[in-house]
Amino acid sequence: MSDTQKRLADTLPFMSATEVSALVTSKEVSAREVAHTMLDRIKQLDGDIHAYNEVTPELALAAADNLDKRIAEGATAEELGKLAGAPVAFKDNMNLVGTHTTCSSKMLEGFQSPYDCTAVRRLLDAHTLPLGKLNMDEFAFGSSTETSATGLTHNPWDHKRVPGGSSGGSAAAVSAGMATITLGSDTGGSIRQPAAFTGTVGLKPSYGRVSRYGCVAFASSLDQIGPFSHTVRDSALALGAIAGKDPLDATSMNVPAEDYFASCNQGVEGMRVAVATDLLEQEGLDPRLKKEVLDSAELLAGMGAEVVEITLPSTKYGLPAYYVLGPAEASSNMARFDGIRYGHRAENAEDILDLYMRSRSEGFGDETIRRIMIGTYVLSSGHYDSYYMQAQKVRTVIRDDYKAVFAQADVLLTPSTPVLPFKFGEFADDPTAMYLSDYYTIPVNMAGIAGMSLPTRLIDGLPASVQLVANHFRETDLFRAGAALESSFAFPYDSVPAGQA
Amino acid sequence: MALTQAEVREIGLIARLNLEDGAIEGLQEELNQILTYVEHMQELDLEGVAPTAYSTDFTDSLRDDVRVPSLPREAVLMNAPESKEGAFLVPRIKALGIEDSREDTAGGGS
Numbered sequence: 158m159s160d161t162q163k164r165l166a167d168t169l170p171f172m173s174a175t176e177v178s179a180l181v182t183s184k185e186v187s188a189r190e191v192a193h194t195m196l197d198r199i200k201q202l203d204g205d206i207h208a209y210n211e212v213t214p215e216l217a218l219a220a221a222d223n224l225d226k227r228i229a230e231g232a233t234a235e236e237l238g239k240l241a242g243a244p245v246a247f248k249d250n251m252n253l254v255g256t257h258t259t260c261s262s263k264m265l266e267g268f269q270s271p272y273d274c275t276a277v278r279r280l281l282d283a284h285t286l287p288l289g290k291l292n293m294d295e296f297a298f299g300s301s302t303e304t305s306a307t308g309l310t311h312n313p314w315d316h317k318r319v320p321g322g323s324s325g326g327s328a329a330a331v332s333a334g335m336a337t338i339t340l341g342s343d344t345g346g347s348i349r350q351p352a353a354f355t356g357t358v359g360l361k362p363s364y365g366r367v368s369r370y371g372c373v374a375f376a377s378s379l380d381q382i383g384p385f386s387h388t389v390r391d392s393a394l395a396l397g398a399i400a401g402k403d404p405l406d407a408t409s410m411n412v413p414a415e416d417y418f419a420s421c422n423q424g425v426e427g428m429r430v431a432v433a434t435d436l437l438e439q440e441g442l443d444p445r446l447k448k449e450v451l452d453s454a455e456l457l458a459g460m461g462a463e464v465v466e467i468t469l470p471s472t473k474y475g476l477p478a479y480y481v482l483g484p485a486e487a488s489s490n491m492a493r494f495d496g497i498r499y500g501h502r503a504e505n506a507e508d509i510l511d512l513y514m515r516s517r518s519e520g521f522g523d524e525t526i527r528r529i530m531i532g533t534y535v536l537s538s539g540h541y542d543s544y545y546m547q548a549q550k551v552r553t554v555i556r557d558d559y560k561a562v563f564a565q566a567d568v569l570l571t572p573s574t575p576v577l578p579f580k581f582g583e584f585a586d587d588p589t590a591m592y593l594s595d596y597y598t599i600p601v602n603m604a605g606i607a608g609m610s611l612p613t614r615l616i617d618g619l620p621a622s623v624q625l626v627a628n629h630f631r632e633t634d635l636f637r638a639g640a641a642l643e644s645s646f647a648f649p650y651d652s653v654p655a656g657q658a
Numbered sequence: 659m660a661l662t663q664a665e666v667r668e669i670g671l672i673a674r675l676n677l678e679d680g681a682i683e684g685l686q687e688e689l690n691q692i693l694t695y696v697e698h699m700q701e702l703d704l705e706g707v708a709p710t711a712y713s714t715d716f717t718d719s720l721r722d723d724v725r726v727p728s729l730p731r732e733a734v735l736m737n738a739p740e741s742k743e744g745a746f747l748v749p750r751i752k753a754l755g756i757e758d759s760r761e762d763t764a765g766g767g768s
Contacts, residue, residue: 271733365714378712407719477698488673495674497746502739509751514676526675530685531692533673534661547699549709554702556710589695605713629714 170334171651174243181242182234188221195244208330212289241284246336249290250373261305264520274371276399283398291326304524313655318578321351328355333655346598349610353573356612356620364605365410368403376486379602389639393417420633421640426461431566435468442575471558475600478551488532563628573610573624612648
């Protein structure tokens with residue numbers, strides 16, 4: 158390995174997208190070298206971490222060669238954009254032609270993507286290099302990536318701990334420097350909780366901001382695609398690339414993307430930051446994570462923001478309502494897996510009913526079956542009013558609570574999770590105990606607003622974090638406050654033990 | 659309101675899941691745990707509160723009524739466990755207990 162190659166191998170994994178694109182567009186390093194360096198790193202590290210379900214060297218190198226050709230032909234840095242040459246990867250529920258889309262389920266083993274997911278396509282159109290597809294909880298049902306049928310993903314900060322979930326692979330890949338930006342999906346916290354557990358920046362955009370076309374649906378009134386990155390600015394660039402109306406997803410709203418990158422430089426002077434005092438007294442919240450919220454509020458105040466104290470009493474009803482609405486919508490979405498058009502098919506079926514029943518039971522894992530069962534029950538005749546309708550009303554209460562908050566504040570500061578990353582198997586006996594790790598993230602999905610988890614400091618070698626929440630289509634506020642906090646904390650994301658020489 | 663094992667089986671049938679006898683008891687326990695947890699919702703007084711299905715002020719978004727290409731047939735069929743002559747193959751469908759007596763029905767399946 159030459160000195161230049163060695164230097165690249167040492168520095169590239171924790172570079173920001175802007176740094177990578179500057180190197181590539183100035184021809185200091187070719188996109189091909191970037192791709193090779195990252196593919197080598199994945200080869201070297203991913204055996205222990207297992208962030209990737211599939212690595213795609215051909216696609217990465219083809220995109221790199223394409224970009225190098227454009228640059229050789231005289232395309233400027235300005236034309237190519239700040240993401241040009243950035244190595245990216247995608248949660249394995251997003252379709253990309255030339256890859257499999259398995260949702261980490263036996264049900265979709267070998268499924269070939271027939272078309273491209275819009276968000277994936279848009280990120281690749283920004284001249285990024287696709288490295289592969291990432292592990293997740295089966296069909297995104299879980300908070301630790303332990304329900305994956307392809308094996309456990311290990312937290313790069315401590316291999317005995319989970320990376321969070323369901324987008325655990327997307328989080329671990331960025332955290333271990335095996336991608337600069339990845340995409341995940343967030344239904345109840347599946348981007349922000351794993352971001353919190355791995356010391357990465359995770360953004361759940363407003364409902365309707367990003368098209369979900371080509372992303373396998375979990376709960377259609379809650380799902381949203383968003384990026385993982387090391388830095389807030391990379392998150393801003395990624396959102397800028399994937400946001401906007403898509404005729405192929407009727408729920409994507411016709412609201413133009415803004416210059417999120419510029420928001421990062423705006424500062425917080427005059428911003429109103431809400432702190433929910435009742436949320437900080439919640440039983441089960443690690444006092445050290447409470448301190449991160451209070452310290453963050455103080456830092457923002459020191460930079461010119463105004464801190465207001467509020468309460469969000471409906472938060473504790475978010476989880477129970479979510480565990481009605483999520484499974485209800487999921488049970489309906491999962492009905493498409495019938496062993497006929499795609500997916501696992503049972504052998505020697507006697508008739509169509511036998512085919513349905515055995516194909517589904519053989520293809521789905523335990524947590525998927527549990528969620529389908531709950532969803533089917535709460536939607537069934539005689540129970541609809543007491544569960545589903547009730548949960549829809551709770552949703553109104555949550556939404557009204559946030560409306561009141563955003564009448565007085567621009568952003569809300571809360572913990573991302575009540576706990577630091579937990580160990581494998583810690584909640585094996587009680588499914589509801591693990592659900593609590595999404596306590597602070599779920600209400601944000603219920604209200605359809607935007608949230609970001611941001612790493613703060615290391616506590617006993619594990620990443621701590623805070624969550625910023627903003628009103629519908631006010632992601633610019635998240636980037637303003639997020640960038641300001643990031644510069645104060647200077648989280649040491651490049652000191653992750655995985656892959657240190 | 660605790661679920662009985664018979665109810666668990668019934669839900670399994672509605673959900674088109676073939677639950678093994680050995681799995682019923684475990685599922686019953688887990689589902690009851692979740693339903694007990696979900697009961698916390700009932701603490702709230704929701705009298706007169708309107709339900710929310712979509713979080714954003716969603717209005718129907720209609721596209722222009724123009725023809726656009728759909729997925730090519732090969733792409734649609736490429737993940738089918740069994741297909742033949744441009745169609746999905748399914749096992750024989752028995753309707754209302756009337757069995758089709760023909761030996762070789764289209765899509766005879768496996």
